[in-house]
Amino acid sequence: MEIIALLLFLFFSFTQPVLCADICSPAYCNSIHGPGIRFPFRLIGRHPERCGYPGFDLSCNNQNQTILNLPRSGEYVVDYIDYTQQVILINDPDHCVPKKILNFSLSGSPFEGTYTKKYTFFNCSSVWTEYTSYDVEPLLCLSGENYTVLAMSSYSLPQQIPVSCHEISHVSIPALRYVSQYWSSMEAREDFQLTWDEPGCTSCEVNGGICGFKGNTVLELGCSRPPNRGLPRSAKYGIIIGIGIPGLLCLIGLACYAFGRIRAFSHRSRLSTTELPTITISQQPVVRAIGLDGPTIASYPKTVLGESRRLPKPNDGTCPICLSDYEPKETLRSIPDCNHYFHANCIDEWLKLNGTCPVCRNSPESSMATPCSSMSSSYSLSSSDHH
Known part of the structure; x- marks a missing residue:
């Protein structure tokens, strides 16, 4: 915690x-195609006034295009900004630059043309196909069904102007990126190149810094390192x-x-x-019970029960191995020393596998009875049954 x-x-x-x-970090109207907007420019609605130099306000239109509003020439789309060279390229949102050029002026703005070129506009009363021999193309966005508007460089006008054409205007405009003798319909869609002198941030931008105001009260410029991203x-x-x-x-x-x-x-x-x-040495040996051999088992005393089924121990009336009561004429065998009685067949099978008494677990191997004592015991039990 x-x-x-x-x-x-x-x-x-x-x-x-x-x-x-x-708050003054770069902003975009269109992050894919639009230019990044930072000092001296500021994006209205996203940057406070202190993020931009006076006269460098930009905005976004409903098509997410970056818009520059020239005080006397209207709105233009900003296609590119070079902060190191202090150059901006603009175009007409309606793709008819010649229409705006007739009233084009940079007065009241901090911008000026990189260099200018003069053009002369002509209004011709016939269709444009009649002027193909003059190696010009019409300005279609200014032309109509019954007339054609042409623009030619004022420095290289042809010696003979068609009778159906009359001059309507002389204009001086910033040079296009691609300059040719005649202003074709293709050139009418090219950008205008503008530049600015103040604020001068070229040295700061070349060295990898970010130009901006030092404080909140004066318009003094400073150069700082790019802010670290993140914390x-x-x-x-x-x-x-x-x-x-x-x-x-x-x-x-x-x-x-x-x-x-x-x-x-x-x-x-x-x-x-x-x-x-x-x-391993201290472990006790495992004692296993080993059965007795046949002669040893045969040497254990046998007894044939009489009608009374009486044994020396009154409680010995059941064989501890098969748990069956003794019947007259059955042959029993007893184990020496402990004198426990069993059916002869039961104890014989037991002693073949185990050399101990099933009741008291004593080993009778050392107690060997003699045949005479066995016969005597058998005789005595049988005789006592007849009396």
Whole structure:
């Protein structure tokens, strides 16, 4: 939460000065085809007055064209601005420059022509095809169905002017980018080239600076470096401190944790490798029950039950292996020492797999009964049943 609060403080602290510094940044009527507008020009409605020099106001029309309004010649479309050479190229929005040229004047504006050329306009009462021999083309935007308007350079007029043509005007206009002897319909769509002397920002622009006013009260010019895009340097330092240091601490913590885990794992691995022989030696051997051989099992005493089914232990009436009650005439076998009785078939199969008593788990291997004692026991149990 402290980091978030610091970032919010830095954002709101440094955003406003950046916006104030960018109010005179370049603006566009058409960012794709239109020129960038900055000092000495300003775009009305987007730049405050202090962003432009007096007389250099531009505007946008409903077609997103950049418009320059000359006080005595009307509106022109701005096609290009060269801030280093201090040159601006303008054209007629209606693509009929000759119509405006008849009343063209730069008076009252800070601009002047790079150089000028004089033209003479003629109004001819017949159609234009009659004048092809004069190597001229008509100004179609000024011509009508019954007359043709021609414009010729005043410096190279033909010696004989057609009788049907009479002079209507002499004009002096800024030279076009492409100058020819006659003003053709193609040339009528070319730009006019204007220039300005004041304010003089050429040296500043050539050195990569941005020209503008030094203060808010006087028209004194200054040259500054282009503003840095994004946050100012102090804001960047604040963000680096606010985010970089906690991030660095987190990385250090993760590195320490990983190093500790690796070290602990390595220690356990070495410990296991060192103690493995000791652990193996100290383990107790696994004791497995091994069955008895046939002669040993056959040596265990047998008993044939009489009608009373009585055994030396009154509670031994059921075989612990098959859980069936003993019946008369069944043959039982007992295990020496513990004297537990079982069906002979049941205990024989058991002892082949396990050498211990199924009831008390004692091993009878060391207690070997003799055949005589077995016969004696069998006889005694049978005799007692007859009495």
